[in-house]
Amino acid sequence: MPTPLRERKAWQALERHYAEISGSHLRELFAADPGRGERLSAEAVGIYLDYSKNRVTDETMALLVELAEESGVPARRDAMFRGEHINVSEDRAVLHTALRLPETASLVVDGQDVVADVHAVLHRMRDFANRVRSGEFKGFTGKPIKNVINIGIGGSDLGPVMAYEALRHYCTREITFRFVSNVDSTDFVEAVRDLSPEETLFIISSKTFGTLETLANATSARDWIVSALGSADAVANHFVAVSTNAARVSAFGIDTANMFGFWDWVGGRYSMDSAIGLSNMIALGPDQFDELLAGFHDMDEHFRTAPLAANLPVLLGVLAVWYRDFFGCQTVGVMPYEQYLKRFPAYLQQLTMESNGKHVTLSGQQVDYDTGAVYWGEPGTNGQHSFYQLIHQGTVLVPVDLIGFARTLNPLGDHHDLLSSNVFAQAAALAFGKTEAEVRAEGTAEAVVPHRVFEGNRPTNTLLCDVLTPRLLGSLIALYEHSVFVQGTIWEIDSFDQWGVELGKVLAQQIIPELTSAAEPSLTHDSSTNALIRRYRSLKGA
Numbered sequence: 379m380p381t382p383l384r385e386r387k388a389w390q391a392l393e394r395h396y397a398e399i400s401g402s403h404l405r406e407l408f409a410a411d412p413g414r415g416e417r418l419s420a421e422a423v424g425i426y427l428d429y430s431k432n433r434v435t436d437e438t439m440a441l442l443v444e445l446a447e448e449s450g451v452p453a454r455r456d457a458m459f460r461g462e463h464i465n466v467s468e469d470r471a472v473l474h475t476a477l478r479l480p481e482t483a484s485l486v487v488d489g490q491d492v493v494a495d496v497h498a499v500l501h502r503m504r505d506f507a508n509r510v511r512s513g514e515f516k517g518f519t520g521k522p523i524k525n526v527i528n529i530g531i532g533g534s535d536l537g538p539v540m541a542y543e544a545l546r547h548y549c550t551r552e553i554t555f556r557f558v559s560n561v562d563s564t565d566f567v568e569a570v571r572d573l574s575p576e577e578t579l580f581i582i583s584s585k586t587f588g589t590l591e592t593l594a595n596a597t598s599a600r601d602w603i604v605s606a607l608g609s610a611d612a613v614a615n616h617f618v619a620v621s622t623n624a625a626r627v628s629a630f631g632i633d634t635a636n637m638f639g640f641w642d643w644v645g646g647r648y649s650m651d652s653a654i655g656l657s658n659m660i661a662l663g664p665d666q667f668d669e670l671l672a673g674f675h676d677m678d679e680h681f682r683t684a685p686l687a688a689n690l691p692v693l694l695g696v697l698a699v700w701y702r703d704f705f706g707c708q709t710v711g712v713m714p715y716e717q718y719l720k721r722f723p724a725y726l727q728q729l730t731m732e733s734n735g736k737h738v739t740l741s742g743q744q745v746d747y748d749t750g751a752v753y754w755g756e757p758g759t760n761g762q763h764s765f766y767q768l769i770h771q772g773t774v775l776v777p778v779d780l781i782g783f784a785r786t787l788n789p790l791g792d793h794h795d796l797l798s799s800n801v802f803a804q805a806a807a808l809a810f811g812k813t814e815a816e817v818r819a820e821g822t823a824e825a826v827v828p829h830r831v832f833e834g835n836r837p838t839n840t841l842l843c844d845v846l847t848p849r850l851l852g853s854l855i856a857l858y859e860h861s862v863f864v865q866g867t868i869w870e871i872d873s874f875d876q877w878g879v880e881l882g883k884v885l886a887q888q889i890i891p892e893l894t895s896a897a898e899p900s901l902t903h904d905s906s907t908n909a910l911i912r913r914y915r916s917l918k919g920a
């Protein structure tokens with residue numbers, strides 16, 4: 379049993395240290411230490427992390443790294459990479475890192491070479507992707523596929539849609555890609571409105587193949603194809619499945635020959651580099667998909683081997699703990715200054731919040747400290763003209779990750795420098811602010827002075843990369859995956875289960891028949907739920 383968090387030596391030292399330094403201003407820390415801006419940085423696999431604009435000193439960082447050490451981050455990391463069952467509440471290995479091991483590697487878990495299994499599926503995916511891309515794979519009426527629709531939700535949607543948007547520059551423009559996730563019929567109806575069924579392929583992505591939203595959408599997709607093409611036999615030409623559950627795939631009516639498998643040791647939110655990425659492989663082509671996997675692996679190797687004090691996921695992870703538990707920050711903003719990464723914050727929400735939104739330790743004890751923060755964000759400059767006001771002058775402290783790139787994939791005049799100047803300007807403005815004296819010196823009318831003061835001392839990480847490539851994207855995602863792991867290990871929680879999504883699902887199952895029934899809603903509901911059900915029924919019937 380690890381020492382409870384509050385009793386760890388490094389934690390207690392951090393409590394004392396926090397009392398000493400929490401009042402320090404980044405203005406003073408920078409003024410007293412000209413080397414700070416370069417020293418408090420780390421770089422690996424094409425990602426430069428400037429963490430100097432955090433409310434830390436060298437001593438803070440040393441203590442945070444000690445905390446990671448004392449919390450057993452290296453040992454648990456190695457256990458994860460070996461395939462031990464670190465997901466204790468589901469008694470499963472956590473092996474998304476095996477999805478990106480090179481074919482020459484070998485990893486035997488429970489008597490099975492998982493690398494061989496992974497590459498067997500990758501080979502089938504490559505063959506299929508090539509056949510779809512070349513037009514060799516044909517629809518029921520003999521036409522090549524022009525549209526690919528991934529139907530999935532949560533981890534079976536967010537990764538593929540984020541990566542598709544992120545890597546659009548590298549994707550074929552010959553095929554239209556769409557992603558249907560919501561059980562709201564509008565999602566499906568709008569996605570297929572302008573498409574020809576004869577040229578449309580559905581990828582039904584679901585780890586369990588039991589998710590209501592996905593099965594409802596898959597059923598509507600099947601009806602759409604069968605009614606348009608006039609034969610149930612058309613399913614074989616227009617549907618493939620990605621799942622761990624072959625029995626359910628075949629019960630749905632998809633031949634398991636058209637199924638791409640993965641394994642229970644891949645968590646849904648860690649699955650975009652498994653067969654769940656099939657739509658991405660078709661869009662990118664197998665070679666660029668390999669690059670994406672190589673990028674994940676680059677970061678895995680860095681995480682596995684770099685000293686903790688220079689280890690990017692460890693640094694991001696311990697800083698997240700520092701703000702969450704010592705400064706009491708409830709949220710973290712992630713702002714990509716790269717339009718292609720517009721869905722990255724949404725992707726990170728599942729990764730971070732489903733992983734670390736937990737209230738008990740691995741052994742089931744209620745935690746007596748805060749765990750996962752709320753993650754949110756938008757592309758940077760758009761955010762500046764909307765909610766950055768609160769980050770600059772509001773009363774909450776919001777640590778922000780700013781993600782910038784030296785080069786754009788779409789050079790156009792001076793746009794990219796205009797964009798990038800904002801990355802550096804925001805980080806500086808948040809850190810150093812503007813004092814009352816500075817505002818006055820500008821000749822500001824006295825009554826307005828307080829409104830124009832920026833306290834500063836608002837922390838940021840700046841992640842600076844060269845240009846967005848599939849490889850870089852893989853590394854960036856793995857960076858956040860492992861940061862989540864570091865946080866979860868320090869908090870001693872299970873970052874790989876998600877029991878918190880179950881209760882609502884069960885209640886919805888109970889309510890579904892009540893929405894069409896004329897009988898009184900269930901006596902087991904509360905009066906509010908019953909009143910809402912009655913009102914819904916009467917509005918619907920009106």
Ligand SMILES: O=P(O)(O)OC[C@H]1O[C@H](O)[C@H](O)[C@@H](O)[C@@H]1O
Nearest residue numbers: 532533534584585586589646879
């Ligand atoms: O891939 P599926 O089995 O359809 O699951 C889709 C999603 O739904 C669940 O409710 C979980 O909260 C997610 O972790 C998962 O990614």
